Amino acid sequence: MSALEIRQVRKDFGATRVLKDVSLSIDSGEFLILVGPSGCGKSTLMNSIAGLEPVTSGQILIGEEDVTWCTPAERDIAMVFQSYALYPSMTVRQNIAFGLEMRKVPKAEREEAVDRVADLLQITPLLDRKPSQLSGGQRQRVAMGRALAREPKIYLFDEPLSNLDAKLRVEMRTEIKKLHLRLGTTIVYVTHDQIEAMTLADRIAVMRDGHIRQLGTPDEVYNDPADMFVAGFMGSPSMNFINATLEGDAGAYRLVIETPDAPRLTLPWPAHRDTSAMKEQIGRRVVLGLRPEHFSEEDIRLTDQAEGTLLTAPVTVSEPTGADILLRLPLGEGEVTARVGPKIKVKAGDRVDLRVDMSRAVLFMPDSEQRLA
Amino acid sequence: MDNVIRRRTLGARLARWAVYAVLVGMALFYLLPLVVMLLTSVKPLEEIRAGSLLALPQAPTLAPWVKAWSEACTGMRCEGVGGYFWNSFRIVIPAVAISTFLGALNGYALTKWRFRGADLIFALMLFGCFIPFQVVLLPMARTLGWLGLSNSTAGLVLVHVVFGIAFTTLFFRNFYVAIPNELVSAAKLDGAGFFRIFWRILLPVSAPIFVVSVIWQFTQIWNDFLFGVAFSAFETQPVTVALNNMVNTSTGVKEYNVDMAAAMIAALPTLVVYVLAGKYFVRGLTAGSVKG
Amino acid sequence: MSTTSLARGVGTNAARRTPAARLQDWLPRLVVAPSFAVSLFFVYGFMIWTFILSLTNSRMLPQYDFVGFAQYARLMVNERWWVASTNLVIFGGLFVVICLVIGAGLAILLDQRIRQEGVLRTVYLYPMALSLIVTGVVWKWLLNPSLGIESMVRGWGFESFQFDWLVDSDMAIYTLVLAAVWQASGFVMALFLAGLRGIDDNILKAAQLDGASLPRVYWRVVMPCLRPVVFSAVMILSHIAIKSFDLVMALTGGGPGYATDLPATFMYAHAFTRAQIGLGSASAMLMLGAVLAILVPYLFSELRGRKHG
Numbered sequence: 001m002s003a004l005e006i007r008q009v010r011k012d013f014g015a016t017r018v019l020k021d022v023s024l025s026i027d028s029g030e031f032l033i034l035v036g037p038s039g040c041g042k043s044t045l046m047n048s049i050a051g052l053e054p055v056t057s058g059q060i061l062i063g064e065e066d067v068t069w070c071t072p073a074e075r076d077i078a079m080v081f082q083s084y085a086l087y088p089s090m091t092v093r094q095n096i097a098f099g100l101e102m103r104k105v106p107k108a109e110r111e112e113a114v115d116r117v118a119d120l121l122q123i124t125p126l127l128d129r130k131p132s133q134l135s136g137g138q139r140q141r142v143a144m145g146r147a148l149a150r151e152p153k154i155y156l157f158d159e160p161l162s163n164l165d166a167k168l169r170v171e172m173r174t175e176i177k178k179l180h181l182r183l184g185t186t187i188v189y190v191t192h193d194q195i196e197a198m199t200l201a202d203r204i205a206v207m208r209d210g211h212i213r214q215l216g217t218p219d220e221v222y223n224d225p226a227d228m229f230v231a232g233f234m235g236s237p238s239m240n241f242i243n244a245t246l247e248g249d250a251g252a253y254r255l256v257i258e259t260p261d262a263p264r265l266t267l268p269w270p271a272h273r274d275t276s277a278m279k280e281q282i283g284r285r286v287v288l289g290l291r292p293e294h295f296s297e298e299d300i301r302l303t304d305q306a307e308g309t310l311l312t313a314p315v316t317v318s319e320p321t322g323a324d325i326l327l328r329l330p331l332g333e334g335e336v337t338a339r340v341g342p343k344i345k346v347k348a349g350d351r352v353d354l355r356v357d358m359s360r361a362v363l364f365m366p367d368s369e370q371r372l373a
Numbered sequence: 374m375d376n377v378i379r380r381r382t383l384g385a386r387l388a389r390w391a392v393y394a395v396l397v398g399m400a401l402f403y404l405l406p407l408v409v410m411l412l413t414s415v416k417p418l419e420e421i422r423a424g425s426l427l428a429l430p431q432a433p434t435l436a437p438w439v440k441a442w443s444e445a446c447t448g449m450r451c452e453g454v455g456g457y458f459w460n461s462f463r464i465v466i467p468a469v470a471i472s473t474f475l476g477a478l479n480g481y482a483l484t485k486w487r488f489r490g491a492d493l494i495f496a497l498m499l500f501g502c503f504i505p506f507q508v509v510l511l512p513m514a515r516t517l518g519w520l521g522l523s524n525s526t527a528g529l530v531l532v533h534v535v536f537g538i539a540f541t542t543l544f545f546r547n548f549y550v551a552i553p554n555e556l557v558s559a560a561k562l563d564g565a566g567f568f569r570i571f572w573r574i575l576l577p578v579s580a581p582i583f584v585v586s587v588i589w590q591f592t593q594i595w596n597d598f599l600f601g602v603a604f605s606a607f608e609t610q611p612v613t614v615a616l617n618n619m620v621n622t623s624t625g626v627k628e629y630n631v632d633m634a635a636a637m638i639a640a641l642p643t644l645v646v647y648v649l650a651g652k653y654f655v656r657g658l659t660a661g662s663v664k665g
Numbered sequence: 666m667s668t669t670s671l672a673r674g675v676g677t678n679a680a681r682r683t684p685a686a687r688l689q690d691w692l693p694r695l696v697v698a699p700s701f702a703v704s705l706f707f708v709y710g711f712m713i714w715t716f717i718l719s720l721t722n723s724r725m726l727p728q729y730d731f732v733g734f735a736q737y738a739r740l741m742v743n744e745r746w747w748v749a750s751t752n753l754v755i756f757g758g759l760f761v762v763i764c765l766v767i768g769a770g771l772a773i774l775l776d777q778r779i780r781q782e783g784v785l786r787t788v789y790l791y792p793m794a795l796s797l798i799v800t801g802v803v804w805k806w807l808l809n810p811s812l813g814i815e816s817m818v819r820g821w822g823f824e825s826f827q828f829d830w831l832v833d834s835d836m837a838i839y840t841l842v843l844a845a846v847w848q849a850s851g852f853v854m855a856l857f858l859a860g861l862r863g864i865d866d867n868i869l870k871a872a873q874l875d876g877a878s879l880p881r882v883y884w885r886v887v888m889p890c891l892r893p894v895v896f897s898a899v900m901i902l903s904h905i906a907i908k909s910f911d912l913v914m915a916l917t918g919g920g921p922g923y924a925t926d927l928p929a930t931f932m933y934a935h936a937f938t939r940a941q942i943g944l945g946s947a948s949a950m951l952m953l954g955a956v957l958a959i960l961v962p963y964l965f966s967e968l969r970g971r972k973h974g
Contacts, residue, residue, distance in 0.1 A: 052558050069682040071689050073564040085555035089577030098573075102564035146559075392774050399771060400788045403851060406803040407791075413806065426807070426817040479700050486693035494701050501708045505908045505956050507932045507949040509707065511942060512714040515727060516707075535707045538700050567692040596796035598911040603937060613798040617915050620802050629806055640799045647794035651787055654794065655855055 002064075003028040003186040004049065004154055009058030011044055011210075018044045020210040021058070029184045035197040036207035037233070042190045045207070046158055049188060051075050062153055073102070078147035079156040082163060084139045086131035092142050093127040099150045117145040120179075137168045144176075148183075157189040161196065173199060194234050198222065206230045223360065228369040231289050231362060237326060240336040242288045243366070246281045250274055255288055255363075257332045259313075265331070267309050270359055275373040278363070286372055287364040292326065294357045295338035311354045315346050327352065414438060414633040421629055437630035441638060445631050447619040450607065454635045457615035461595055461642075463526050464611055468533035469590040475534070476541020476586060477579065481571050483542070484549040485557045495546060501539030509536075510603050517604060524606035532604060533594045540593075541586050544657070548582040549575065581653070588650055589657035592643050612639045712953065719946035727942055736947035746948065749926040752838050756927065757906035759842045760849075764902055765895065767846065768853025773883060775854070776861050786858070789851035797848065801915025804844040805831065834924035837917050841909070841925060844916055849905060853898050860894035861887065900963045907955050928952050 004026040011019035018041045026032050034042040047053040049060060051072035060068045067075045078099070086095050093114055100110045118124040121141045131139060140160065147155055157176075161169045177200055180187060191197055197204050198218045205215045206229075214226040225231035231239045244255040244267075253269035267288075295311075313329040320326075320342065327338045327346065338354055346352050363372040409426050414437050416430040424431075443453035479498075483491045513532060514523070522528030552575070560570045601611040610618075616639045620632050647654050682690070722732045740746050771789060775782055792800065807813045810829040818826040830836035864887060872882045910929035917925040919934070926934075928948055936945025 047558075050558070050562060052561065069686055071683065071686045072558070072561040073566075074683060074685060077562055079559065079562050081555040081559060083553055083555050085553060085559040087556065087560070087574055089574070098560070098565075099563035102569070146563075150563075389777075392777055392779070396771070396774055396779065396785055399767075400785055403788050403792060403847065406800075406807060406847065409807060410803050421812065425820045426813060475700050478696050482693040482696045486689075488690070488693055491693075491697075494697060497709075498701060498704045501704055503904070503956060503960055504708060504712065505929070505949070505952045507908075507910075507929055508715050508953045509711040510933075510949070511718055511727065511936055511946060512711040513707070535703055538703065539708075542700065567689065567696075592794060596798075596911075598796065598798050598914065599933075602914075603933070613796050613911070616796075616802060617798050620805070620915065621918060629809075629812065632802060633806065636799045636802045640795050643794045643796070644791065647791055648787075651790070655790065 002026060003030070003062070004188065005059075005061040005064075006045075006049070007059040007061070009045070009048060009060065010056045011041075011048060011053065012056045018210050019048070019055070022210070022212055024205060024212065024215065026186060026188065028186055031180050031187045031189065031200060031202045033197045033201035033204045034188065034190045034207055035192065035194060035204055035233070038192060040207040041210040042192075042207050043158060046079075046156055046188065046190050049154075050077055050079055050156055076152045077154050077156060078150050078152040079158065080143045080147050080160045082159040084131075084143040084163075086139055086142055086146070088131055091128050091130055092123065092134070092145075095131070095142060096127075096145050096149045099146065103150075113149045117149045120148065121145050136164055137172070140164060140168075140172060144179075148179075153186065155185050155187045157187060159191055160189075162191070162193070176200065194236065198234070204234075206233060208233075225289075225362065226371055228287065228289070228364045231364070235291055237292050237337045237339070240290045240292065240331075241364075242290065242332040242334075242336060244286055244288045244332065246278065246284060246286045246363075249282065250279060253278060253282075255286070257288070259331055260333075262313065262330065265309075265311060267356060267358055267361075269361075269363075269373075273359075273373055278373055281365070281372060285366050287366050287369075289362040289364060290336065290356065291360070292337045292339035294360055295327075295336075295340065295354045296357065297340050297344055297352075297354065309356050309358065311356055312351055313354070314351050315348055317348055318346055327354075329354075410633045410636055413630055414441075414637050416630055418626075418628060418630060437628070437634040438638070440628070441619075441631045441634035445619055445628070445635060446622050447615045448607070448622060454612055454615045454619065454638055457610055457612040458638060460526065460609060460615075461611040461613075464529045464533065465591055465594045468530045468537065468594050469587055471530070472534045472537035472541045472590055473583065473586045475538050476543075477545045477576075477583070478571070479538070479542040480545025480547075480549045481575055482567075483546050485552075485554065485570070485575070486567065495542070498539050498542055501536060502543065506536065506599055510599075514604065524604070524609055526609050528604055529600060529609070529611070532600050533590075533597070537590050537594070540589060544582055544586045544589070545579075548579065552578065584650060584653045585657045588646055588653050591646060592654070592657075595643055715946045715949055718942060719950050721943050723942035723946070725940040725942070732943070736943045737951075739944060740947050740951070743944075745923050745926060746928075746931060748923060749928050749931040752925060753906065753927050755838055756841055756845070756909070757903055759839070760845050760906050761899055761902040763842065763846045764850045764853045765898060767850040768898065769857050769891075769895075771850075771854040772857030772861055773887075775858060786855070789854050791851070792848045793852045795848070797909075797911035798915045800844055800848050801912050804840065804847070805916050808840055808843075831917065832921060834921040837921060837925045841912060841916060845906075845909065845912060848912075849902065853902070856894055856898050857891065860891045864890050896963070896966070900959055903959050904956060907952055907959075928955075 002025045004024075006022055006024040009019055009022045010017065022041075022045060024032075034045060036042050044053065048055045051067070051070060051074075055068065058068070059066060062075055062077070087098065090098065096114045096117055097110045100113055105113070114127070115124075118127055121144060123138065123141050123145060126134060126138055126142070131142070134142065140163075143160070160176075161172050164172060173196060179185075180200075189196075189200065201218055203216060204218055204221045205212045206221060207213065208229055214221055214230045216224070221230060222234050225234065228241065232241070242257060244257045246253060247256055248254040248269075251271045251274065253271075253274065255267045255269060257265045257267070259265065311331070313331060315327050315329055316335060317328040318325060319328075322342070324342050325340050325344060325346075327340060328335050329338065329352070330336075340354070344352070364370065365372050412427065412430060413421060415433045415435065416424075417432060417434055417436075420428075420431055441453055442455040442458075444451060445453050447454065447457070483495050517523045517528045517531070520528070520531075522531060556574055557570055560574050565573065595611075596613060597611065598613045598617065601614040602617070605611065605614060616635050619635055717729070718727055719736050720731050720733060721727070721729050722735070723729075775785060779785065808828070808831040810816070810832060813828075815826060815828040818828070830840045868886060868890075869882060872886045877885065908929055909927050910933065913919055913925055913927055913930045919926045919930050929952065932945050932948040932952065934945075935941035935948065
């Protein structure tokens with residue numbers, strides 16, 4: 001059963017259309033993440049779901065019931081805000097109980113709910129403090145507690161971790177994941193952090209310019225991106241886009257890359273990944289997308305030997321991150337980033353031999369930026 | 374302003390002395406009228422005629438204060454300014470309470486429930502802070518007449534509320550604009566409505582701006598003369614009008630000490646407020662300083 | 666205008682909203698509506714009303730025989746009006762300039778890590794808390810030729826000292842300047858001090874590391890940063906000057922004769938005591954015009970500044 005359904009939702013602010021007929025369906029118990037650059041409409045979509053901003057047209061259904069024209073209170077939704085939005089004049093206890101109080105839940109039940117949530121989030125010792133006496137991480141917990149106390153139909157999380165420092169963010173991320181597994185709640189979660197999206201989501205909706213560009217599992221979005229935008233947005237360092245010419249014919253396509261001051265590189269395309277659309281692009285320019293981890297040191301054997309083509313190039317910059325090393329090298333008209341193991345010993349100017357794993361490469365049309373193969 | 378090390382030369386030290394001299398000198402300039410007012414108000418009339426302005430009283434007396442409070446002539450009547458002092462309170466207290474309350478509600482509705490046209494409404498209301506009140510005097514007099522409020526305390530309360538809302542709305546709007554909207558969003562999702570959010574979420578954090586608004590309105594209305602002189606009768610006039618009448622009454626011997634005592638009486642409430650809550654007074658001034 | 670824009674705000678889907686949602690839409694408007702209606706009537710309505718009165722030949726009581734702009738024409742040839750307007754230029758000009766100089770000077774001096782800064786600030790600013798009537802009464806006493814400052818200085822041995830501006834019809838206008846500056850300059854100081862405290866400390870440090878002397882730092886670095894403060898101070902002070910009424914009534918009563926009349930006292934005298942409602946209304950409209958002439962460019966630059974900022 002779908003817990004939340006969004007049908008053709010459109011939102012205009014004056015002359016600008018922020019949401020362009022967005023449709024989306026979320027199953028009960030699903031963890032859906034809305035991700036995209038700032039201004040893509042993800043926060044507006046979130047506010048529309050919550051009822052904080054009326055939509056221009058379209059429908060929003062919660063649990064099969066049309067709530068498009070209901071107040072936030074009538075929708076039975078809880079939300080965790082980026083700024084936490086804790087009521088400054090109330091204690092933690094009162095903050096958590098406020099929603100229940102407004103819904104006229106008897107006092108004994110309210111206290112029970114506060115205790116349950118405090119126990120769950122380990123904030124019992126903080127219950128009688130004011131928000132101003134809490135650290136950032138503690139406020140974040142209280143904000144979640146406030147949402148959890150009510151057991152609403154849907155939880156909305158609006159960039160809940162972005163005000164925390166890096167270490168705390170990773171901790172809370174894990175905790176949110178555990179909570180979701182334990183409580184089985186339906187969650188819509190907005191973030192601009194693609195690592196959060198990859199680690200937490202059951203499904204990810206990548207948004208841009210008021211559209212959902214791709215909706216899929218983290219694995220689909222990462223490995224099978226719908227277009228260049230999604231491919232470039234997910235993953236860090238982001239995918240390398242290399243201009244190439246498509247040659248050959250079905251079953252034996254080749255990608256030819258011209259690099260200034262270097263011999264041309266020919267990469268064979270794995271035949272089982274051919275698509276019919278490729279035929280029309282023979283002899284034309286295409287964009288080859290290779291993630292940094294699709295390069296590897298020459299001596300590491302690829303799973304499919306035949307698809308590993310050797311590339312030799314001078315290193316312009318070498319950036320060790322500890323766990324591995326990022327190498328920048330010229331390929332095509334620009335530079336690409338390759339992620340290699342930490343043992344490789346290279347410095348700027350050295351030539352390296354790298355293998356390119358074409359089995360996971362993707363192709364795009366240069367103009368429409370749509371996926372070709 | 375800075376923590377930069379500077380060489381302590383003779384010139385620098387002299388300059389420092391000069392700075393203090395100027396600052397203290399100016400302080401004396403600002404204090405002079407208050408000191409003279411106080412000294413004069415406790416001197417007998419003969420001493421004033423004989424001695425200098427700044428001479429300390431030889432035989433200090435509170436008689437001028439007593440006379441100013443209950444006997445001095447303001448125009449035709451000789452009942453002192455005491456009654457008018459209370460008149461001022463009868464005008465100020467309801468006017469301050471009502472205008473602050475309305476300003477708070479307006480500020481809240483205009484910032485946290487941003488309906489279409491809210492900015493335009495605010496801009497139009499704000500203009501009320503800027504007009505010279507001469508431009509509303511005559512119609513106001515007619516309107517008060519129609520409402521049966523001419524020459525009444527209630528009439529003056531109405532006038533001060535009407536022209537005070539612009540300021541109180543400005544104060545509260547600017548204060549509430551800085552409070553995160555997410556707080557209101559959270560309360561909406563929690564199921565609270567318009568008044569409940571105001572009462573439970575906004576009001577508990579509004580104490581500072583209430584103080585600013587109350588002090589500003591109190592000072593403005595207490596010190597008002599134009600509306601008082603235009604719209605009040607003898608029995609209902611505020612203390613500023615009574616003081617002016619008293620000082621400009623030209624019958625009999627001019628009693629400067631009584632004048633000064635009456636001026637002190639008229640000045641005391643706002644001076645006390647300034648001394649007790651100077652910080653908020655300044656904040657109100659800079660925020661609402663557009664009023665003359 | 667207001668009703669249509671309000672109605673549109675609810676959206677075309679108003680009918681489909683739940684009752685609670687509709688209440689939530691209308692409640693804020695209902696709450697603001699009384700105040701807004703009051704403003705429309707008492708501010709805008711009254712402005713129009715006064716304008717209409719200024720087109721009539723109303724005397725004791727308002728009446729509506731329209732005479733076009735005759736009252737304005739009368740005003741233009743009224744000597745007392747010209748005195749009042751000239752006085753406003755002199756008074757306003759001096760008041761604004763002197764307040765700015767004193768205010769900026771005191772603020773800069775106070776900004777030099779002065780001991781007891783708080784006490785000094787309190788002293789400079791307290792006159793702003795007083796009624797202008799009180800100020801007028803006190804200065805009237807101080808400026809009293811036979812018993813005030815003049816007699817005090819003479820008592821110190823300067824027998825020929827003269828300070829009788831209050832009764833000198835050429836000089837009386839300057840007593841208004843003196844008292845008004847006394848009242849408002851501390852406030853200008855507060856504005857400037859707030860501006861100075863708002864300047865990033867690092868800019869000053871950088872300038873001093875560049876080897877600039879303290880006066881040069883103030884002149885070249887600090888003052889340009891304070892331009893907005895100067896701007897709003899000028900606008901506030903001229904606004905005060907145009908509306909000045911209380912001080913004149915208490916200090917000089919407009920006299921000697923009508924030597925210290927200002928437009929505000931002119932308006933009051935004609936509208937309320939001399940039974941010239943038409944003429945008084947015309948003068949009030951001109952005062953409004955003067956305020957707008959100052960206000961509109963100010964608001965314009967404020968709005969533009971905010972867009973750029």
